[in-house]
Amino acid sequence: MPFWWYKDIWKWHSSILIWILLIEVAVEFVTCLRLIEVRIPNHTVRDQSARLECHYDLDGEALYSVKWYKDGNEFYRFVPMEEEPVQIFDLPGVNVDLENSTENSVVLSSVSLQSSGRYRCEVSAEAPSFQTVTDHGDMVVVDYKPMPKCLGENDLPGI
The missing domain is CATH 1.20.5 (Single alpha-helices involved in coiled-coils or other helix-helix interfaces)
Structure with a gap:
């Protein structure tokens, strides 16, 4: 050859x-940012608290932000590299319990009927990828009032 x-x-x-x-x-x-699970309670009793959870795997990426939305409106932002990492935005029916909220969960205190809606978690990785994943769930707030106790003969006064 x-x-x-x-x-x-x-x-x-x-x-x-x-x-x-x-x-x-x-x-x-x-690397690949993955959203593992978003947990939104389907039903919550009025005046109780509700925990919204967002579990993700950064797979080696650095976290840029975690944002929460209700019906498309942002109400909670966690950006760990910011001087003040947590920001809360006023939204009717959404009262964030800042002390019990983290990058993985947001606690809503004293929910009202206005708190019902679609909640979405959005997680973004840091540069250079800025990968973003998102998922949502719906929560309905119910107005629960216990039924009055039925009185028997022995419960009536004077008998």
């Missing part, structure tokens, strides 16, 4: 090896 033929095979073989190495390095650095 002519010498130039071996030279061409070597170039082709070298190119394939370089591509394989590049792919292996790229796969090693690829």
Whole structure:
């Protein structure tokens, strides 16, 4: 076989090896932010508290932010790199219990009928990817009033 033929095979073989190495390095650095679970109570009793949970896996990424929305309106933002990492935005029917809220859960205190709606968690990774994942759930607030106790003969006064 002519010498130039071996030279061409070597170039082709070298190119394939370089591509394989590049792919292996790229796969090693690829990370994927995943939203594992969003827990929103389906029903909550008026004047009680409700815990909204957002569980995610950063898979090596740095967290940029966690945001919560009710019916498309942001009411809670957690950005760990900010000087004040937590921001709360006023929204009717949404009273955030700041002391018991974290990057993974938001506690709403004293929910009202106005608190019913669609709640969405949005998690974003830091630069350079800024990957964002989101999921939602619906919560209905019910006005529960216990039934009055039935009185028997022995419960009546004077008998």
